[in-house]
Amino acid sequence: xxxxxxxxxxxxxxxxxxxxxxxxxxxxxxxxxxxxxxxxxxxxxxxxxxxxxxxxxxxxxxxxxxxxxxxxxxxxxxxxxxxxxxxxxxxxxxxxxxxxxxxxxxxxxxxxxxxxxxxxxxxxxxxxxxxxxxxxxxxxxxxxxxxxxxxxxxxxxxxxxxxxxxxxxxxxxxxxxxxxxxxxxxxxxxxxxxxxxxxxxxxxxxxxxxxxxxxxxxxxxxxxxxxxxxxxxxxxxxxxxxxxxxxxxxxxxxxxxxxxxxxxxxxxxxxxxxxxxxxxxxxx
Amino acid sequence: xxxxxxxxxxxxxxxxxxxxxxxxxxxxxxxxxxxxxxxxxxxxxxxxxxxxxxxxxxxxxxxxxxxxxxxxxxxxxxxxxxxxxxxxxxxxxxxxxxxxxxxxxxxxxxxxxxxxxxxxxxxxxxxxxxxxxxxxxxxxxxxxxxxxxxxxxxxxxxxxxxxxxxxxxxxxxxxxxxxxxxxxxxxxxxxxxxxxxxxxxxxxxxxxxxxxxxxxxxxxxxxxxxxxxxxxxxxxxxxxxxxxxxxxxxxxxxxxxxxxxxxxxxxxxxxxxxxxxxxxxxxxxxxxxxxxxxxxxxxxxxxxxxxxxxxxxxxxxxxxxxxxxxxxxxxxxxxxxxxxxxxxxxxxxxxxxxxxxxxxxxxxxx
Numbered sequence: 001x002x003x004x005x006x007x008x009x010x011x012x013x014x015x016x017x018x019x020x021x022x023x024x025x026x027x028x029x030x031x032x033x034x035x036x037x038x039x040x041x042x043x044x045x046x047x048x049x050x051x052x053x054x055x056x057x058x059x060x061x062x063x064x065x066x067x068x069x070x071x072x073x074x075x076x077x078x079x080x081x082x083x084x085x086x087x088x089x090x091x092x093x094x095x096x097x098x099x100x101x102x103x104x105x106x107x108x109x110x111x112x113x114x115x116x117x118x119x120x121x122x123x124x125x126x127x128x129x130x131x132x133x134x135x136x137x138x139x140x141x142x143x144x145x146x147x148x149x150x151x152x153x154x155x156x157x158x159x160x161x162x163x164x165x166x167x168x169x170x171x172x173x174x175x176x177x178x179x180x181x182x183x184x185x186x187x188x189x190x191x192x193x194x195x196x197x198x199x200x201x202x203x204x205x206x207x208x209x210x211x212x213x214x215x216x217x218x219x220x221x222x223x224x225x226x227x228x229x230x231x232x233x234x235x236x237x238x239x240x241x242x243x244x245x246x247x248x249x250x251x252x253x254x255x256x257x258x259x260x261x262x263x264x265x266x267x268x269x270x271x272x273x274x275x276x277x278x279x280x281x282x283x284x
Numbered sequence: 285x286x287x288x289x290x291x292x293x294x295x296x297x298x299x300x301x302x303x304x305x306x307x308x309x310x311x312x313x314x315x316x317x318x319x320x321x322x323x324x325x326x327x328x329x330x331x332x333x334x335x336x337x338x339x340x341x342x343x344x345x346x347x348x349x350x351x352x353x354x355x356x357x358x359x360x361x362x363x364x365x366x367x368x369x370x371x372x373x374x375x376x377x378x379x380x381x382x383x384x385x386x387x388x389x390x391x392x393x394x395x396x397x398x399x400x401x402x403x404x405x406x407x408x409x410x411x412x413x414x415x416x417x418x419x420x421x422x423x424x425x426x427x428x429x430x431x432x433x434x435x436x437x438x439x440x441x442x443x444x445x446x447x448x449x450x451x452x453x454x455x456x457x458x459x460x461x462x463x464x465x466x467x468x469x470x471x472x473x474x475x476x477x478x479x480x481x482x483x484x485x486x487x488x489x490x491x492x493x494x495x496x497x498x499x500x501x502x503x504x505x506x507x508x509x510x511x512x513x514x515x516x517x518x519x520x521x522x523x524x525x526x527x528x529x530x531x532x533x534x535x536x537x538x539x540x541x542x543x544x545x546x547x548x549x550x551x552x553x554x555x556x557x558x559x560x561x562x563x564x565x566x567x568x569x570x571x572x573x574x575x576x577x578x579x580x581x582x583x584x585x586x587x588x589x590x591x592x593x594x595x596x597x598x599x600x601x602x603x604x605x606x607x608x609x610x611x612x613x614x615x616x617x618x619x620x621x622x623x624x625x626x627x628x629x630x631x632x633x634x635x636x637x638x639x640x641x642x643x644x645x646x647x648x649x650x
Contacts, residue, residue: 176371178369178371181338181358182367182371182373183373183384184338184357184358185336185359185363185365185433186385186432186436187385187388187436188384188388193359197373200375201373
């Protein structure tokens with residue numbers, strides 16, 4: 001028995017070493033640094049201090065945190081509303097399925113940074129969208145899109161939509177067709193079959209999609225950097241600036257930890273909320 | 285049109301280039317337990333799915349309770365299905381599963397509760413109302429699937445190999461329960477199975493299908509005792525086939541040869557001298573003895589090759605002088621003294637043998 005346990009640990013050791021080196025140690029370092037004393041210009045004095053947290057909870061940073069959660073949440077919701085029909089369509093596209101999946105994944109082959117530049121060109125006051133709308137006579141003056149929260153949401157949705165589509169697609173694809181036939185057999189028309197059977201049974205995919213979209217969206221900084229020229233802040237920008245501009249490692253570490261805690265809490269709440277309604281949903 | 289509960293007229297269904305079902309005619313009476321029996325790929329499930337509405341026939345018409353239904357969607361048909369895999373909704377409790385069909389019909393909640401209770405009582409699962417299907421055994425899930433279908437009081441209940449996933453003992457028990465349930469409810473059942481024993485046990489009438497067509501339709505004993513095609517004789521139960529040419533004179537003195545020995549043929553099957561035929565004789569219809577009696581012509585001399593004890597009977601495998609084999613079933617005590625290599629005399633009543641022409645040009649319909 002004892003030998004078996006030893007053997008098990010031995011076999012698990014690559015995983016354990018990996019997790020230690022790339023997860024536990026870095027997080028521990030951030031946690032320690034966040035409680036040290038700032039000596040300016042990135043200096044770290046190993047003396048206990050909560051100064052970084054006092055600063056992190058000040059209105060400027062707190063506002064950036066709430067703003068991030070709000071925008072990322074809104075973007076995630078939009079991704080669900082756009083991504084689900086999209087995934088549903090792909091799953092039922094027959095022989096076109098693989099081609100459509102490829103189209104969903106092709107954007108990954110180019111850096112997000114470059115793809116966001118093209119949105120600048122599109123959303124500019126003299127950009128393609130405004131020009132088109134003016135030509136069609138729908139508007140007379142260009143609408144300012146860049147540098148607004150609208151641009152941020154567009155950027156987030158655009159950047160993370162595939163992370164929503166793919167897990168939802170997988171769950172629709174795996175859905176046993178006989179459940180749908182059973183519903184039809186029992187008198188449910190296609191609409192009711194969808195809301196009573198398909199949607200609840202593919203909800204685990206939606207949950208995975210929510211996590212995979214929300215987590216990166218809440219901390220991303222390139223979207224705000226590019227589409228608002230750094231005028232609007234998300235928590236990712238704040239962290240980046242704390243480390244690279246203000247050279248305040250304690251502050252950057254503290255906000256990183258707070259962000260991690262917030263994301264974790266959001267996921268736990270989401271899990272609790274959904275597992276009550278749906279016992280069968282296996283999370284991620 | 286006809287006044288049957290379900291009526292199929294010249295119905296065909298193609299998958300790609302191949303006919304899964306080819307021009308079948310079928311009528312099912314109200315309150316009847318009808319079984320579609322056949323090997324996998326014979327078209328029995330496709331036929332059932334066309335009645336349910338999951339497949340649309342390429343040709344022909346289907347009537348259910350006097351209404352022509354080819355263009356009616358499954359959710360508007362007054363039939364319900366018990367699926368092979370049960371297909372219970374995993375996100376709903378047992379009671380919610382059973383209530384699903386009634387909810388779709390927008391029946392008042394209090395009435396739904398009452399009917400769900402009654403249906404679950406019928407399958408003895410009232411105590412499991414609040415469980416999720418995954419927490420139930422295979423047999424219990426099966427019963428939920430049945431309750432979920434019958435609670436809607438359909439005109440016809442369609443069952444697609446519903447007992448296929450259960451172990452033998454439970455299957456036998458459920459066969460009896462299903463039959464009993466059908467008689468209690470007086471509901472029309474159309475049952476699909478590849479298990480001939482199941483079909484014989486439960487059905488009022490059996491339809492044997494092969495390669496998309498109906499081979500024979502009839503009562504269980506008709507199908508077993510008087511198969512109309514070689515396929516039916518072969519598929520239902522165990523049998524011995526011998527191929528040969530009919531010889532002999534006028535009237536009732538027809539015979540054929542097995543090895544060098546003559547076998548009398550009962551002339552009920554409209555055959556004539558010179559015809560090539562198959563003779564089929566069931567193992568349990570063969571009598572064995574070690575001393576030939578008086579009517580020596582009917583006794584066939586064989587050599588015992590194998591003696592296999594299979595419980596209810598003992599199976600004797602014997603061979604003719606030309607190497608053809610025959611299997612006979614005999615009571616255990618009659619075979620005690622027999623040994624491999626012994627000579628044996630066998631005989632059967634010619635009336636119990638069934639004759640088929642070798643060249644079956646056309647299928648015989650009931």
